[in-house]
Amino acid sequence: MxxxxxxxxGSGKTTIAKMFHELGVSIYIADIEAKKLMNTSEVIQKELIEAFGKETYKNGKLNRSYLSNIVFNQPEELKKINSIVHPRVGQHFKDWYAARSNEKYIIKEVAILFENDSYKQCDKIITVVAPIEERFRRIIQRDNTTREAIQGRMNNQWSDEKKITLSDYIIHNEDLEKAKEQVAKIHQEISVFR
Structure with a gap:
């Protein structure tokens, strides 16, 4: 499953994923795997350079700040990068999941699960929510960035309200202990399905 x-x-998806991992659940974090593939796949590198120029890679490594400046302010450019990277990440996930098919369930953590239609491949969906000001605080602390830059990234994602309507479970991630309790309850419920 x-x-x-x-x-x-800034909602705390990765923190919640770690809580599931502590319960023995295998976790696939799409953003991490995408970054790995962008640095190791010659096909992806070639296509990104063709699309965005030689500055896309610096000393053989992805120039994230260069790409971020292009992608997060121009939705069409974001679609272009997604069309190059997402199919490869999708195939990578299929291979990863095939090796874990005997597990009760696995978690696929994807920031843009709905936006890129990945949710259609899921049997159940969990959406993590947190108050907007808390999200801003977390991201500024984590990424040393500005509210304006964060807002630009938020504008490329669906609202929590829209995600919630398509989700099976909602985790309110304000208090870590309460979040852990929610994770344990969901884990117990999902484990029964298989």
Whole structure:
């Protein structure tokens, strides 16, 4: 069983994923795997350079700040990068999941699960939510960035309200202990399905 885990930037998806991992659940974090593939796949590198120029890679490594400046302010450019990277990440996930098919369920953590239609491959969906000001605080602390830059990234994601309507479970991630309790309850419920 594939359980999608999503939430807006700064909602704490990765923290929640770690809680599931502590319960013995295998976790696939799409953003991490995408970054790995962008640095190791010659096909992806070639296509990104063709689309965005030689500055896309610096000393053989992805120039994230260069790409971020292009992508997060121009929705068409974001679609272009997604069309190059997402199909490869999708195939990578299929291979990863095939090796874990005997597990009760796995979690696929994807920031843009709904936006890129990945939710259609999931049997259940968990959305992580947190108050907007808390999200801003977390991201500024984590990324040393500005509210304006964060807002630009948020504008490329669906609202929590829209995600919630398509989700099976909602985790309110304000208090870590309460979040852990929610994770344990969901884990217990999902484990019964198989």
């Amino acid at each position: 594939i359980v999608g885990l999503t939430g807006g930037i």
